[in-house]
Amino acid sequence: MKILKNRKGLDFAVLLVLAVIVSTLYLGYQIVKEKEEFQLAVGASATGVYKAFQEAEKVLLFVDMSALFSVNKAVYKLGEKGGFKEENCGIYDEYYLWNKINNPKELCDKNIIDGFAWQVNKEMNSYLKDYGGIPQDNYDFFISGDEVYGFATENINFDIWLPKNIVKYDIFGISIFEYPIGSASLGRYSAKPSFNVKLKNNFDEYKILEENAEKIIAECAYKFEKFSEKEKCVKENSAGMKILSKDENIFLFEHASKFKSDFEGKNAVIRFALIIPHENVES
Amino acid sequence: MDRKGMVMNGINLIFAVITIIILLTIAFIFSSFYGSENASFIYEEQNSAKESSKIIMLLGENEGYFAKKISEEDTDEFFRKLKEIYGEDVQCRLKIDALEHYIGCKKITKVVEGVDLIVPGYNGNIHKINMEVAQ
Numbered sequence: 518m519k520i521l522k523n524r525k526g527l528d529f530a531v532l533l534v535l536a537v538i539v540s541t542l543y544l545g546y547q548i549v550k551e552k553e554e555f556q557l558a559v560g561a562s563a564t565g566v567y568k569a570f571q572e573a574e575k576v577l578l579f580v581d582m583s584a585l586f587s588v589n590k591a592v593y594k595l596g597e598k599g600g601f602k603e604e605n606c607g608i609y610d611e612y613y614l615w616n617k618i619n620n621p622k623e624l625c626d627k628n629i630i631d632g633f634a635w636q637v638n639k640e641m642n643s644y645l646k647d648y649g650g651i652p653q654d655n656y657d658f659f660i661s662g663d664e665v666y667g668f669a670t671e672n673i674n675f676d677i678w679l680p681k682n683i684v685k686y687d688i689f690g691i692s693i694f695e696y697p698i699g700s701a702s703l704g705r706y707s708a709k710p711s712f713n714v715k716l717k718n719n720f721d722e723y724k725i726l727e728e729n730a731e732k733i734i735a736e737c738a739y740k741f742e743k744f745s746e747k748e749k750c751v752k753e754n755s756a757g758m759k760i761l762s763k764d765e766n767i768f769l770f771e772h773a774s775k776f777k778s779d780f781e782g783k784n785a786v787i788r789f790a791l792i793i794p795h796e797n798v799e800s
Numbered sequence: 801m802d803r804k805g806m807v808m809n810g811i812n813l814i815f816a817v818i819t820i821i822i823l824l825t826i827a828f829i830f831s832s833f834y835g836s837e838n839a840s841f842i843y844e845e846q847n848s849a850k851e852s853s854k855i856i857m858l859l860g861e862n863e864g865y866f867a868k869k870i871s872e873e874d875t876d877e878f879f880r881k882l883k884e885i886y887g888e889d890v891q892c893r894l895k896i897d898a899l900e901h902y903i904g905c906k907k908i909t910k911v912v913e914g915v916d917l918i919v920p921g922y923n924g925n926i927h928k929i930n931m932e933v934a935q
Contacts, residue, residue: 533816541823560846567849574856575917583920585864590922644920779864780922 561679562703569677569706576673577710579648584712587640588665589778592718592785595629595636596774599789600723602632612769612790615730621792622734629723634658637665651710663719669711677703718776722787726772729756730791733768738793747793766794852915855931858885859917886933895930 599613606614606625617623642653656667679702737750744765751768752760761769767790774785858881883890917929 530812533812537816537819537823540820544824560843564845564849567846567853571849571853571856574853574860578856578860578917579919581860586920586922643924647920647924647926648918 562677565677565679565703566706569675572675573673573706573708576648576651577708580645580651580710581712583641583644584637584665584667584714586780587637587644588714588716589780590640591633591636592716592774592776592778593781594640595633596785596787598632598636599787600627600629600632601625602635609767609790610763610769612788614792615727615789616734616792618792621738621794624727624730624734629720630660633660633720637667641667655710663716665714665716667712667714669709672707672709675706675708677706679703718774718785722772722774725756726758726770726787726789729754729758730770730789733791734793739795742795744795747795751793763790767792854885855882855915855933856917858882859931882933890933893930893932895928895932897927 597611599615601613604613605627606617608614615624617625637658638654638656641656645651645653651673652669652671655669655671657670659666659668733751733754736754737747741747741750748760748762748768755770759771759773761771763769769790770788772787774787776785777783778785879892879894882892886892915929915931917931919927919929921927
């Protein structure tokens, strides 16, 4: 009580109390300010990048599996269309004609690799449309030996999001509220969805079949008056192909390919039709 | 100022200094806690993401095989490869379109890593794959 009676001592005590209050407030302000400057926890950005990478890997896995299926399916589909991507010379009973209607001695032009790439792209689109966000018709194809490469022309971008609600706004350890920072994007992660598939089929069978077709036309077209004689000639020159005679002038062929996909229980079949006219047709 | 006043001022000053030191210490201790909770969360997030990526990479490396086995619902070999990575005691569960497989694995008790995937089926179906690994 003696202190209180000492006016000068009292003044000094009040000053000290004020100084302590001011210092404490300043300290609190500095701590809060420091927290505001560091809104993200250490590693939050890295986690965001890692998650974007992970999302990309998921998409790339989907693309790779789609490519694997598409390449295998394309071999079967291409066989069903006789190697054509679209009907060049016409279709007879779902069999693509290999020689020209107006000039049966001449085979129609076709590019097997081009047809195959077109078919792979078509199959890829049918798979990719189900995922969403993966561009379609996005590939340049390159086929070398038993390898099929699909080079993506357009990349897929993934936003790098920060992990949600990781920053709590607190003072001295007491949580006041949380920053809703989940919507902030740090940037974009870009991935090229190219693929490479090994294929146990090199399309040489088509060349052999074309040679056979030319031989059949050369040996059997315009040479026989009777259908039975012509049919016999075709059989003799068909090199083991299955023959379905549908019309007097059109023969349907089916060749069991060596190619057998892991996902199909049967070998691929290459089928086509040839116009083989009678002797009197040419004149 | 008399002698008593000077002594009392000195005592006041000492108390004030001690008070400030105590306040600063408390503030420092509290502020040091800041972020530790987040750091733990981030560590778990990163670890989980990293392990999930391991599974995705494993699937990616064996995509042809994986695709075939998924279509056949035969996952023995796949789980064998998983064990190569995580060790023999790994617990794992593979869910394909909500059907659970524990082939070659013990039943999951506590999930520590997981990954959700969408993969195509050969015939155009879409399969939802959920893979969980516990150690």
